[in-house]
Amino acid sequence: MTSEKQTLWRDKALTASENAASENIVRVGLDIRESAKSYDILIGSGLLAEAGERLAGLLPSRKICVVTDETVAGSYLVPLMRALDAAEFKACPPVILPPGEETKNFKQLEYIINKCLSYKLDRNSTLVAFGGGVVGDIAGFAAAVMMRGTGFVQIPTTLLAQVDSSVGGKTGINTAAGKNLAGAFYHPKIVLIDTDVLKTLPPRELKAGYAEILKYALIDDPAFFGWLEENGEKLLKGDAAAQKYAIEKSCRAKAAIVAADADEKKDIRALLNLGHSFGHALEAIGNYDGRILHGEAVGIGCLLALEFSRARGLCPEKDVERLRAHLQKTGLMTAPPFDVSAEDMFARMQSDKKNRDGRIVLVLARRIGGAFVARDVDGADVRDFLKNKFGA
Numbered sequence: 424m425t426s427e428k429q430t431l432w433r434d435k436a437l438t439a440s441e442n443a444a445s446e447n448i449v450r451v452g453l454d455i456r457e458s459a460k461s462y463d464i465l466i467g468s469g470l471l472a473e474a475g476e477r478l479a480g481l482l483p484s485r486k487i488c489v490v491t492d493e494t495v496a497g498s499y500l501v502p503l504m505r506a507l508d509a510a511e512f513k514a515c516p517p518v519i520l521p522p523g524e525e526t527k528n529f530k531q532l533e534y535i536i537n538k539c540l541s542y543k544l545d546r547n548s549t550l551v552a553f554g555g556g557v558v559g560d561i562a563g564f565a566a567a568v569m570m571r572g573t574g575f576v577q578i579p580t581t582l583l584a585q586v587d588s589s590v591g592g593k594t595g596i597n598t599a600a601g602k603n604l605a606g607a608f609y610h611p612k613i614v615l616i617d618t619d620v621l622k623t624l625p626p627r628e629l630k631a632g633y634a635e636i637l638k639y640a641l642i643d644d645p646a647f648f649g650w651l652e653e654n655g656e657k658l659l660k661g662d663a664a665a666q667k668y669a670i671e672k673s674c675r676a677k678a679a680i681v682a683a684d685a686d687e688k689k690d691i692r693a694l695l696n697l698g699h700s701f702g703h704a705l706e707a708i709g710n711y712d713g714r715i716l717h718g719e720a721v722g723i724g725c726l727l728a729l730e731f732s733r734a735r736g737l738c739p740e741k742d743v744e745r746l747r748a749h750l751q752k753t754g755l756m757t758a759p760p761f762d763v764s765a766e767d768m769f770a771r772m773q774s775d776k777k778n779r780d781g782r783i784v785l786v787l788a789r790r791i792g793g794a795f796v797a798r799d800v801d802g803a804d805v806r807d808f809l810k811n812k813f814g815a
């Protein structure tokens with residue numbers, strides 16, 4: 424990664440993101456440089472109740488279908504449907520999926536599409552992804568492929584989805600060969616982030632989302648890492664102001680990166696995959712059965728990426744230990760909760776989407792806040808590192 428590229432997206436952050444409409448609501452604009460696409464990310468308390476009025480002026484038709492999961496439906500579907508009804512939306516019966524990573528599959532995708540087609544949704548209609556990253560990814564993919572594209576809105580309800588998955592247009596499902604291997608870049612028309620819904624999020628899920636926040640700090644924002652060291656525990660205990668600040672910071676960081684490299688062609692957006700090559704391999708070894716959550720795997724993956732960087736003489740030991748100490752202090756995982764063999768891990772890492780021409784591509788770091796995309800990684804080095812870490 425060159426410093427030129429860093430400047431490119433930081434400049435964009437200054438111009439594309441502006442403070443909001445009202446005291447309570449923060450607006451982050453995402454303007455994709457190479458296309459005419461732009462959309463707002465609204466962050467604040469009470470946005471769920473305002474969803475109808477926020478969407479009414481934006482969508483070409485009032486025909487809408489909410490896709491959610493059973494847990495989110497149990498707590499929040501009624502207020503959302505009321506808000507849509509008050510703005511005279513013609514909402515179809517919601518599509519309610521089982522919660523959890525296992526839902527991100529072809530069968531559930533087919534189920535969503537068939538339901539929506541049975542409700543006679545057309546290209547002017549809108550699918551509302553209302554839930555965590557699982558719902559956002561699969562509903563977004565359904566919107567992308569249904570009739571070659573129908574309207575799409577994100578109302579994320581987990582910390583992870585609010586700081587990462589709802590922003591930037593990556594949609595998809597898992598396949599037998601691995602994570603997110605079928606999907607599309609397909610952007611929502613707006614992202615509505617109601618911070619109030621985090622009150623019901625279990626602590627484990629909050630920590631999983633926190634790992635993605637940490638990722639932004641590790642990529643290029645050491646001052647934010649310092650802020651997280653000061654405020655991370657407070658945020659995880661439910662401090663609403665700290666949560667809102669970190670969500671806004673994360674959305675601005677992601678919007679700036681996506682604006683500069685929306686379809687991941689310039690080694691800028693790929694930085695967002697810090698920790699993911701290791702993390703996705705851990706998730707796959709865990710069989711997506713709930714023993715390790717995506718965010719937990721990303722947290723461990725970030726530590727492994729820094730440890731591997733240190734092993735290659737790139738990252739100082741003190742930065743690795745600073746990250747480990749922060750993960751421990753905030754109660755995040757520093758190692759997988761099951762046995763991992765180096766060979767299994769290496770084999771999984773070889774099917775990562777970033778790899779090219781048989782070579783492993785990894786996001787590494789020269790320091791906290793100094794991530795870069797390494798295209799010259801020797802597979803033998805990765806293998807040796809994993810053997811030292813996990814044993815053959």
Ligand code: NAD
Pocket residue numbers: 492493494495498522523524527554555556557558560580581582583584587588589590591592593594603620621622623624625628631717718
């Ligand atoms: P998730 O969607 O499975 O949600 C986690 C759990 O929290 C679920 O059981 C859900 O029902 C529950 N839940 C959701 N909102 C709640 C609330 N407000 N209160 C109580 N419970 C609530 O998981 P996730 O961590 O949100 O998302 C993980 C997924 O996101 C992974 O599949 C990952 O690959 C994907 N992801 C995608 C991107 C992207 O750019 N598209 C980025 C990061 C992660």
Ligand code: GLY
Pocket residue numbers: 587588590591593692693695696
């Ligand atoms: N979560 C990685 C990306 O959006 O590119």
